[in-house]
Amino acid sequence: MAPRGPARTSRAPVGARVARQGRVSRGRTRRAAREDALGGQDFIYSQRSGVEEELFKGSVLGVDADVATGEHREREFRTFAALDGFHVPERFAERVATHVVKNLLKDKGALGATSPALILGIWGHKGCGKTMNVELACKKMGLQPIVTSAGELEDSTAGEPGAMLRRRYLTAARAMRETGKLSCLIINDIDAGIGKFKDDLGTVNNQITHGTLMNICDNPTIVSEGLVWRTDSKSTNARVPIIVTGNDFSRLYAPLTRDGRMDLWMWEPTSQELVEMIHAMMKDDGLTTACCETLVATFPNQPLDFFGALRARVYDDAVSDFVFNVGLDGLNDSLVGLDERRRLKLGDVTITLERLLACGRNVVGEQENVNNIQLAREYMR
Incomplete structure (x- = not known):
């Protein structure tokens, strides 16, 4: 008996296969467009790049989605919650x-x-x-x-x-x-x-x-x-x-x-404007207007941020004492550890005119070192 050949499978005519493939392709296209309308990357980055959103908005009021244009997403307005207590001339x-x-x-x-x-x-x-x-x-x-x-x-x-x-x-x-x-x-x-x-x-x-x-x-x-x-x-x-x-x-x-x-x-503030701004910054520390006038007179050529740096320098001694008491190996648990009961806080810091003047002389000395030594000239020879 002669061996039987491979079974023949019935195949649809070429025209039917092309029509079915066309329906599948159109279905995928509609599904991809629907996914873009629901939040695909093209939709998120640019509605006006050709992606249209008719699923929810319809075509009566337009197909541009508000979120895609950035009109209702880009809200970068500055708030001033951290600017309480300061003075503007x-x-x-x-x-x-x-x-x-x-x-x-x-x-x-x-x-x-x-x-x-x-x-x-x-x-x-x-x-x-x-x-x-x-x-x-x-x-x-x-x-x-x-x-x-x-x-x-x-x-x-x-x-x-x-x-x-x-x-x-x-x-x-x-x-x-x-x-x-x-x-x-x-x-x-x-x-x-x-x-x-x-x-x-x-x-x-x-x-x-x-x-x-x-x-x-x-x-x-x-x-x-x-x-x-x-x-x-x-x-x-x-x-x-x-x-x-x-x-x-x-x-x-x-x-x-x-x-x-x-x-x-x-903008170049006068001495009086500088005193007023410094006093607003340090009045909660107990400094009077006369103290601020003394600071400005002692350091006449320094800008506003110089006096803010002096206030920050006063905290250095308290921070150094904190590090000494806790120890270098205990800083992790004391500052960011998961057990909040083990976290420590910095004690009260007293800011006085004498301490500010001392810090000011140190900062001025560092400024002069940067201007006088100029190591970059040595390196660039």
Whole structure:
């Protein structure tokens, strides 16, 4: 008997197989789109990249999801819970308030053809209280700013810092119109982020950030976001005042700092303003105004942060006693151990004028060593 060959299997016609594969492919496509609408990576990063959300919103009010645009996710407003008890000089607060108010009046059409500068550039020596006083002035005005640091002005992706500034600007603009609360955009140490230093060629992000700020200054109520570039005034945003701080604005691109775009204001506190700020910082320690005047007279060329460092130095002796009593091998359990009953607290510290003066002389000596010895010159020979 001849061996039986392999059994034949019935196969569907080619047309039927193609139709079935098409239905499976379309089903996978619909399922993938549904997964994106429910929170896939494409949906999270950019709704406007082609991913549409019709599952919950439908197509009547539009398919753009609010969460994808960042409109309701990017809430980076600064709170001032840790700034209680500090003092902002009246001269500083009035300068910030004038800049904010005149820009908001321009947005309401109260200034007519007058167009104030959108950016207030506060510059001065290191440690003189520019950043802290800006936040104190905002707190005094009841203003909720969005704060950007110099480190955020660079990114591994070209163009991201400029896009981030536009998003935050529009977030502040929407907040003012939707909540009725004042807001502004603050950029701290801008010269450290996008300034040009010696032998520094700069980056694409430096150029884009300069260009973005210049464009916002020229068109403060028509700011684009994402892939949609706005060129008309059919839907305008609120005008948001911008405040930047830095030490040397000559390192910035000159057209950004020109009159009409940026109001430059140098902050250098007087001796009396310095005494008032120091007294507000140390009054809970029992120091009087006369003690603060003695400190300023003894160290006349020192900025505000110098006196804050003196206050921190006073705690060094108490911390050293704490370490001696606990022992190096017991620090883990005493500070961060899981057994809270074994954790110890630092005892009361008494701050006196004499102790502050002694700490001040030590800090000044260290400053002089850094300036005089300059070991870097030895290393670079």
